[in-house]
Amino acid sequence: MKVIKSINEMQRTAFEVREKNGRIGFVATMGALHKGHLSLVDIVKEKADVIIISIFVNPKQFGISEDYERYTRDVEQDIEILKDKKVDIVFIPDTYEMYPEGYNSYVNVQELGEVLCGKSRPGHFKGVCTVLVKFFNIVKPDITIFGEKDIQQAIIVKKMATDFNFDIEVITGPTIRENDGLAISSRNIYLSAQQRKDAPILYKSLVIAKEIIEKGERDSTVVIEKIRSSIEKKDVKIDYIDIVDKKDLTPTKSIKGDVLIALAVYFGSTRLIDNIQLRVES
Ligand code: AMP
Numbered sequence: 001m002k003v004i005k006s007i008n009e010m011q012r013t014a015f016e017v018r019e020k021n022g023r024i025g026f027v028a029t030m031g032a033l034h035k036g037h038l039s040l041v042d043i044v045k046e047k048a049d050v051i052i053i054s055i056f057v058n059p060k061q062f063g064i065s066e067d068y069e070r071y072t073r074d075v076e077q078d079i080e081i082l083k084d085k086k087v088d089i090v091f092i093p094d095t096y097e098m099y100p101e102g103y104n105s106y107v108n109v110q111e112l113g114e115v116l117c118g119k120s121r122p123g124h125f126k127g128v129c130t131v132l133v134k135f136f137n138i139v140k141p142d143i144t145i146f147g148e149k150d151i152q153q154a155i156i157v158k159k160m161a162t163d164f165n166f167d168i169e170v171i172t173g174p175t176i177r178e179n180d181g182l183a184i185s186s187r188n189i190y191l192s193a194q195q196r197k198d199a200p201i202l203y204k205s206l207v208i209a210k211e212i213i214e215k216g217e218r219d220s221t222v223v224i225e226k227i228r229s230s231i232e233k234k235d236v237k238i239d240y241i242d243i244v245d246k247k248d249l250t251p252t253k254s255i256k257g258d259v260l261i262a263l264a265v266y267f268g269s270t271r272l273i274d275n276i277q278l279r280v281e282s
Contacts, residue, residue, distance in 0.1 A: 245260075
């Protein structure tokens, strides 16, 4: 497995791979790798010849009061994990390499980036899109994959790839969960023992909401209140609970078609997100 730190070398290598070795599959990560990340590697391996993973904690997608400084970093361990996974190339640029002094260009997907997580994290998706445009130009992937745990991100990246005519297939992989249903996240390690015990309530309440809808409830307010009341029994602060159309992320009053139930909840200072997708025929 090759470890590349310089953008020049990565671009040259990607160019050569595309000439000689076939399709490049790419997974962008912020490191602290877990089963969720590795599931994406497994999926993309089936669809590409050379697998490139980036590890970069992107400062541009963190707000000033967010957890950029404390975000878990363990590059040595990540490299070992990716060697075991038989990944071909790991790209680990440093912050200065990605954003040299004077860096001043940004990419934004309007509207989709302003709802759900975008409301409480202004500028977050602008940071995500900006770094991904850079990665797409550096790594030159044929196919890239994003986790449905961050479904808004996946939808925004697909839109950006379409709008900017990137010749890249953008696919998604399912959310990988712990046995008790908690979506695996690099942020779960910040949880106290009690918070970790409480956190599966997020997925549990989403599953209950799905069941209520499957039994015939169509009023979003009723379903959202049901989720809220079950989550509020724990010591948490709810950021948002929303039911939205999967295509444009607009809120649905009456639940119909392809919808997402998405939420973000603070356990102390740790903000966890989760979502569930469902299709309601009538
Ligand atoms: P991150 O390192 O948090 O930026 O995540 C890198 C990629 O892994 C993103 O596409 C995430 O959506 C995805 N990911 C993170 N956690 C999970 C999970 N539990 N299941 C599936 N994909 C995930």
